Amino acid sequence: MDLTTNYLGLRLKNPLVAGASPVSRDIGMVRQLEDSGIAAVVVHSVFQEQIEHEAMRADHFDEFGAESHAEAITYTPRSTASAYGPDQYVEHVRRIKEAVDIPVLASLNGTTTGGWTTIARSLQDAGADGLELNVYQLATEQYQSAEDVENQYIDILEAVRESVNIPVALKLSPYFSSLSHFATRLDRAGVDGLVLFNRFYQPDIDLDNLDVVPNLTLSAPHEMRLPLRWIAILDPIVEASLAATTGIYTWSDVLKLLMVGADVTMLCATVLRNGPNAVVEILTGMQSWMEEHEYESVHQMQGSMNHRTCAAPAAFERANYIEALQEFS
Numbered sequence: 001m002d003l004t005t006n007y008l009g010l011r012l013k014n015p016l017v018a019g020a021s022p023v024s025r026d027i028g029m030v031r032q033l034e035d036s037g038i039a040a041v042v043v044h045s046v047f048q049e050q051i052e053h054e055a056m057r058a059d060h061f062d063e064f065g066a067e068s069h070a071e072a073i074t075y076t077p078r079s080t081a082s083a084y085g086p087d088q089y090v091e092h093v094r095r096i097k098e099a100v101d102i103p104v105l106a107s108l109n110g111t112t113t114g115g116w117t118t119i120a121r122s123l124q125d126a127g128a129d130g131l132e133l134n135v136y137q138l139a140t141e142q143y144q145s146a147e148d149v150e151n152q153y154i155d156i157l158e159a160v161r162e163s164v165n166i167p168v169a170l171k172l173s174p175y176f177s178s179l180s181h182f183a184t185r186l187d188r189a190g191v192d193g194l195v196l197f198n199r200f201y202q203p204d205i206d207l208d209n210l211d212v213v214p215n216l217t218l219s220a221p222h223e224m225r226l227p228l229r230w231i232a233i234l235d236p237i238v239e240a241s242l243a244a245t246t247g248i249y250t251w252s253d254v255l256k257l258l259m260v261g262a263d264v265t266m267l268c269a270t271v272l273r274n275g276p277n278a279v280v281e282i283l284t285g286m287q288s289w290m291e292e293h294e295y296e297s298v299h300q301m302q303g304s305m306n307h308r309t310c311a312a313p314a315a316f317e318r319a320n321y322i323e324a325l326q327e328f329s
């Protein structure tokens with residue numbers, strides 16, 4: 001059975017990729033993921049703030065990730081982020097590359113153009129097979145239009161693309177007013193892949209201390225339906241590779257996402273909760289389903305159930321919405 005897929009021009013042995021997470025801080029864990037069958041790994045992000053101010057607050061991000069879920073603690077190494085300046089990050093990517101045979105993608109996380117994007121070149125020199133750009137930003141500026149926000153993404157993409165010749169993917173939020181239009185713009189600007197979607201971590205209010213507190217809750221399985229819908233819509237209209245991320249826990253999630261057109265599926269929460277064995281279980285389940293249903297390759301199912309066959313996608317989505325409301329009892 002042929003499980004290979006193509007992502008960002010890289011040939012992967014199967015469509016399972018370890019998404020950016022603190023798991024990649026531990027090179028031993030990355031090796032274990034490779035042994036379990038993962039086809040590529042995205043290293044946790046280096047942040048613009050880290051690069052611009054060296055020893056900044058990035059430790060804060062995975063500290064609360066590690067502590068907020070009992071299940072996450074086992075597989076989430078204690079934070080060493082404060083020890084991670086940009087040089088250490090580049091060195092870490094180099095060491096991961098030396099330790100494994102699978103493709104390694106580095107992750108750049110920032111919101112504006114500027115000197116910080118020059119790290120892209122160092123990551124390429126360190127052996128990164130590709131870059132994932134994560135523009136994690138809430139558009140809170142009252143006078144910044146939707147077009148201004150989109151232009152910011154394009155500017156960052158172009159700045160990074162100018163300094164490297166490895167493929168560059170962009171991790172997007174689902175909150176664009178016209179995602180199909182924006183994805184097409186990114187496609188034309190030469191993005192190699194879209195990673196759908198970034199999860200926004202909604203803060204909470206601590207009533208005892210009257211304080212706003214960060215709160216990282218791991219995704220729930222039903223959340224994979226958001227990338228499922230959008231990959232079904234975008235696959236027929238963009239050239240870029242499509243990666244699904246959020247709420248992917250089981251082999252059936254992976255098969256559904258492939259059917260709507262995903263090139264790869266990224267695993268994060270399930271690896272944090274269940275460790276590398278999650279990969280083994282998904283691969284085994286996928287293969288037995290494919291065997292039973294006489295699929296010979298992943299390629300055969302990719303995009304077999306998406307909007308390509310739908311003449312009026314907006315009407316189709318609206319009809320489904322009305323039906324869902326009316327059939328509820």
Ligand SMILES: Cc1cc2nc3c(=O)[nH]c(=O)nc-3n(C[C@H](O)[C@H](O)[C@H](O)COP(=O)(O)O)c2cc1C
Pocket residue numbers: 019020021022043044045046062065066107109134171197198199218219220245246247248266267268269270
């Ligand atoms: C503890 C934790 C740390 C993460 N760190 C990063 C990161 O450094 N860069 C990034 O782009 N995404 C990061 N993510 C987001 C994941 O890559 C992924 O997109 C998101 O968790 C949704 O996938 P999931 O439902 O499988 O967890 C992180 C997620 C978690 C839970």
